[in-house]
Amino acid sequence: MSMKKFLGRHRKAGEHEDILSETSNLSAPGTHANRQSVSTTGSGDSIDEIEMFDDNTMQNDPNLNLNPSISNTPTTNRLNPSIFTRNSSKNDKSIFSSGKRTMSTNQSSHYSSQSQASKSSLSKALDYGQRLQILEVQEELHQDNPVEVISERLHQLGEDMSFAMNQYNNSISNLTSAVINNIDLLKNFTSFIKDLNEVTSEVSWKFTTYNNSHLRKIMKIYLNLYDNLLQDEVFIKLKLLLVKNFNEFATTLNTSNRRASVQNPTVITKPQNYAIGCNNKESLPNEDVIVNIINRIAATPIKIKEQNGSFIAPIVRGIAKDMNILTLYFGYPNPTDYHSKLTQSLHDLYDDIHVIVVKNFIELASTKSAPASNSANLGATTSPVPQAPVQMFKLPFRVPTDVKTPPMSLSISIENASRTSGTVGGFIYPMIDLAKQPHLESYSNSKFAISCGHVCLNNSDDETEYPHVSAPSSVLISLYKKALTQQYEKLSRSGNDATMMEAKVAYASVLKQVDQMFPMKKIKLKNSKSKQGYYETRNLPAYGFGQIIWGERTLMAMKNSNEKRLSDLAIIKVNKNLTCDQNFLGDDIAFNEFDPGLMFDNLYVRRVIDLTRPTKEEENELDLDIDEVDDEAPAPRNNNAGLPVFKYGSTTKFTQGNLNGIKLVYWLDGAIHSSEFVVNSIDNNSAFAAGGDSGSWLLSKLEDCDTISESKGLGVLGMLHSYDGEFKQFGLFTPMVEILSRLEEVTKIRWGVVGVPEKDDSKNAPEVDTESEIVSVSSFDESDESDEEFGGANPPEVD
Structure with missing residues (x-):
């Protein structure tokens, strides 16, 4: 049924029948010519304020109904409240809206026959009859x-x-x-x-x-x-x-x-948080305004003082991917009324930009566990471990199926670390031209792993020039062994109950298996107070993973702008006895349980996804005021905004999110930082990253990337270094193109990602200038003349 038919049926069934039969009044003998209805926005209530009524023609009949078509009965048609009066009890129009108010009369007539002559004395009275009623008529809509x-x-x-x-x-x-x-x-x-x-x-x-x-x-x-x-x-x-x-x-x-x-x-x-661009890369109005705000904050030379870890994240917030608005997400470790009042001015500037202030903060994504010193010696004080059948158990950290072919995303730490643990992302290699650099032939087939500098760098004075690395993490192995030993000792003190003895034998079996998988090795430690060195035995993997040859954690300024970026890298020369010819997710985990598409070729990294943003000259946005933005120009955001991504970290394991179209800014260690980030909007209660995930790579299926024609394999976006410590929904990372560019700047050699064709690595991020001192374990620029182009003295081969 059409809208017109529906509305027409309601009119016929309503109580405005005089409108449809108004000709019955006009057809009476002695009627004047038909008068047209009058509508005005004036405020007069008496008929003498309407100029079209002529006193010479209008007869003052007290029985005359000037508005025979207006009824005081309320309108019941909800879809078309055609006529409303102040006395109506069913006015569907809201009292807050600005509908049109009109003074209206319909066609009317009066009698002038001889039978009315006896009432001539009353015709001179000033009472002109019923007062005009003020109507509230809804604006005409296209009902079809x-x-x-x-x-x-x-x-x-x-x-x-x-x-x-x-x-x-x-x-x-x-x-x-x-x-x-x-x-x-x-x-x-x-x-x-x-x-x-x-x-x-x-x-x-x-x-x-x-x-x-x-x-x-x-x-x-x-x-x-x-x-x-x-x-x-x-x-x-x-x-x-x-x-x-x-x-x-x-x-x-x-x-x-x-x-x-x-x-x-x-x-x-x-309401949930979503990444900008999550709705099929569609843009919202004022995205360019948000970009300008973030860029100006990132490039500000003004020194500020704010709570450590405070940040501003531009996201979209709503109830679905197509039902959200732009949001400036302010996170403070301890928000106050001052912060709320400060952001209120931003809230009132635009009708479609939301502002929220929450208790949240940026934190490095590495674990800081309690010291595990002498953990291996705890088991030596107990009674001899009884023999028992091998019990099935699952380690709380990842162990590769083939220890000589390590996959990506293993937990990692320095062998002598007592607290800090992270994740090794993947493998890279130097692109050496033997014709021009024959002295670097020994490195031509070498593989290197990368992780975050704050995970692998040891700031204490250590005589070891190249710290050895353990993957799986020696910290996690020691903590697990300590927990098993404590539980075993607790059961030993519980008596000789049959049930307790059975559990005791089971724990003893697990302890034995841990010692078999991770043999005891002697490592050198140093007392933090006395600075005296001593040796300790720990459970470590049978094969050493490698040695750190260079690392840094420093804030740098991009050459094309005043924007600052964090370089948080550690390069690990992998043990020559290990095979690292592919960046492979591994066969020890059923990744298809997390995502059915992660099978076969989609378990291997095949491309580097370029996240390089337009330069200042290309966009010319930083020269404009916040409100001086070309409305016709597209928002200068990342072309891969909203891209579905995932990572596998040693703490939160497999998690998913979407690449945010605009980077965030945060205040950490006395300086303003800027970073790309991922938003996890699948579930408010799930974490995208946490402590221990530092170094894990951000990956995406190539079939989801519009900018890459490949449909098989994975693309690497970057490496995770931080997260928001309160809700754990945001993962901050450094783009891989910037990591490769930084390594080329330091070593004067191009680098590639293992398994990725060399032509895909030809795109590099803009060059950077170092503003602060590089914290390095071993500089690539040492004085060894034989390797000065590659980066200094050769570290010893790892066996």
């Missing part, structure tokens, strides 16, 4: 196009919700009243769409924040209530009610939810 009707309703809803919030901001109403008013408005809209669905079941529509500005305004009001205003526990029930009604409202905006909403109850979704 429900999409336009809904769009107008969304505009009206946005204005009404803004009015309700202004009432609260101006202290005219309290917060509870403002929330209840907004809930009622959402309910009315939902009810309207349900009725519209019954009439236009064959028509489809889809409204998102990406195609409707009114919806972005509504989303911002909702997020402001949820994130900022309703934080007190006393509002918990009101907050849940708001979430429920907003979810019901959202289901009416897409006709694909029509059947689902009828068959199944509404799934309640709380």
Whole structure:
């Protein structure tokens, strides 16, 4: 049934029959010529204020009905409230909206026959009859196009919700009243769409924040209530009610939810964080404004003082990938009222940019466990380990199936480390031209692993020039052995109960297997207080993983701008007895359980994904003020914004997220940093990264990359170095193109990723200048003339 037929049926069944039969009054004998209806926006209530009525022609008949077509009966048609009066009890139009107000009279007539002559004395009275009634007539809509009707309703809803919030901001109403008013408005809209669905079941529509500005305004009001205003526990029930009604409202905006909403109850979704570009790389208005804000903060030369770990993350926030708005996410270790007031000015600048202040902070993604010194000696004080059948157990850290062919993403630490542990990302190699550099032939077939500098660098004065590396991490092995030993000792003190003896034998079997897998080795340590060296035996892998030959953790400025980037690298020369010819995820983990697409070729790295951003000259954005942005120019963000990515770290294992289109800025160690980052929006309670994941590579299936034609294999984006310590939803990383560029700058040799064709590594990131001193274990620029081009003295071969 069309909208016109539907509306026409309601008119015929309504109580405005005088409109359809007004000719019955005009056909009476002695009627004057038909008078046209009058409509004016004036405020007069008497008929003598309307100039078109002539006193010479108008007879003053007290029985004359000047408005025979106006009825005081309320209108019941919800879809088309055609005529409303102040006395109407069913006015569907909101009191907050600015509808048109008109003074109106319909065609009317009066009698002038001889039978009325006896009332001539009354005709001179000043009473002109019934007063004009002020009508509130809804603006005409295209009733044949429900999409336009809904769009107008969304505009009206946005204005009404803004009015309700202004009432609260101006202290005219309290917060509870403002929330209840907004809930009622959402309910009315939902009810309207349900009725519209019954009439236009064959028509489809889809409204998102990406195609409707009114919806972005509504989303911002909702997020402001949820994130900022309703934080007190006393509002918990009101907050849940708001979430429920907003979810019901959202289901009416897409006709694909029509059947689902009828068959199944509404799934309640709380606001979540999403990466910019997650909605099929679509852009939102004002993304260029956010880019300018972040770039200016990253390049500011002004020294500031803020809480260590504070950050500003530009993201999108909402309830779905196509139902979100731009958000400036402010994280502080200890947020105060000062921070909330400071960000409030940003909140009021734009109708479609949300601002949130939360307790959160940036932290390095390496573990800082309790010291595990003398952990191996704890087992020596116990009674001899009884013999028992081999028990099946699973280690809490990753161990490769073939110890001579290590996969990517193993846990890693220095052999003599007592606290710090991370993840080895993958393998790289130097591209040596033997014709020009024959003296580097010994390195032509060498493989190197990389991880973060803060994981592998030992700042203490150590006589060892090239620290040995353990993968799996010696820290994790020692902690696990210590926990097993403590449990075994506890069972030994429990008596000779049969059940306890069985458990004791089981733990003894596991301890024996640990000693077999990780033989005891002697390592040299140094007392932190006395600086005296001593030796200790620890469980370490049968094959040493390698030795660190160079590393740094420093803040650098890009040459093309004043922007600062963190270089946090450690290069490990891999043991010659290990085979590292592929960057392989490994066969010891069923990755297809996490993602069915991670099988066969999709377990190998085949490409480096270039995340190089446009330079200052190319975009010319930094020379503009924040508001001086070309609206027609696309937002200068990463071309791979929203790309699905994953990583495998030694702590949080396999996690997924999306590449954010705009980088974040943070304050750490007395300086402003800038970093690319990933947003995990799958579940608010799941962590993308945590301590111990430093060094893991950010990977993506090539079939998901629009910028790469390959459909098989994995692409590496970069290496993780930090995360947000409170919620663990953001993973900060250094792009791989910048890592390779930095290594080329230091060694004067191009580097490639193992398994990636050389032509793919021809693209390098912009050059960088070092602002601070490089913290290195062994510089590539030492004085050995034979290897000065490659980087100094040769480290000893690792056996």
